[in-house]
Amino acid sequence: MPSPSRVVLLALLLGGSAAVAQQEVSASVPGARRIELTPEGTGNVSEVTVSPGLSTMLLFDSELQREAVELEGRQRFSLIDVGQATLRLVPSANATPGERFKLVVRFRDGSAPSSAVFLLKVHPAKAEATIEVYREQRTMESYQQEIRDARAEVLRCQEELARMRAEHKAPGGMPGLLVNGGLDPHGVSGQALTKTVAKTAANELAVPFVNSYRSSKLATVDVWVDVKTGTLPWTAEGATLKGRSGEALKILQVWQSEPVLPGTRGRVIVEAEAPAAAVQGPFSLKLWEADGPRSITLGNVTFP
Structure with a gap:
C-alpha cells in the first residue's frame, strides 16, 4: 500500500490530469476502485466498504470544500482526515459490522456535479483501501x-x-376571415395554374389540377394529386413555398383530409401567411410525404 505522503501527492497530481484520466477505464492506482460521477447523477449513492481499524482513502480529481463534509456517526470513526482533494477514514472499534453511514462531500469549483454521496458500509475485515472519484464536470x-x-x-x-x-x-368560414383580418372588401381572388405551373413529381404521383387563391393576408395553393395503382398511399407531411431569391412564406397549415389511396385522387391545400407585398411571384411549392421519399415540386406558382 502506498505511503500516506505518496497518496496525497498522487491526489494532487490527479487534479491536474483529470481530463486525461477520465478517458481511462481502470483506476490509476493499482488495486483501487474507480467511481465516476455524472452531472445528471447527483442523486446516485455509491457504496464503499470500510472496516474498524483499517484506513480507507478517497482520492478526488477536484478540490473539496473541507468545511462542508458531512458524515453520519462521526463518533464511530477514530480518524477523519480531510485534505485538499483527499479524504481518509478509519472506523473505530465501536463501529459494528453491518452499520451504514452516509457521507456527503462537496466540491469547491461550482461545476456540476457539485457534490457526491457515499454509503459507508462496515465490514469486519474487508475495507476498500483506495477509492478514486472522478467527475464528469459540467459548468454552471x-x-x-x-x-x-x-x-x-x-x-x-x-x-x-x-x-x-x-x-x-373567432367564428369559422367567412366571418372568421373577417374577424382575423384575412379578408377585405376586395374579397378572395383565385386563378387556375394547371397549365402554367412546372410540375416535377415522383413517378408514382401526378398533379392534374392546381389552383391558387389570395386574400388580404393569406395565400393558398390547392393541389390535386393522383396516386398510381399498385403503389403506396401518399400523405403530405410538410410544404415550403419559396420565391426566386430564396425567401420563404410562412406556412400556416398543410391540410389533407385523408391519405390518397392508390388508383384515386386526393386534395392537398397549403395555406401561407402572405400580405399583399409578399406575394410577388413566381414561387416554388414543394410537398413531401410523411414516411417516404416521394415529393412534388411545382414551379411558377403565382397568386392573383
Missing part, C-alpha cells in the same frame, strides 16, 4: 444556457397557443 454556464433555451421554447409555445386560442374564439 451550460446549465444557464440550457435554461435560457428552455425558456425561449416555452415562450414560443405560449405564443403559438395564444394564436390558436384566438383563432378558436
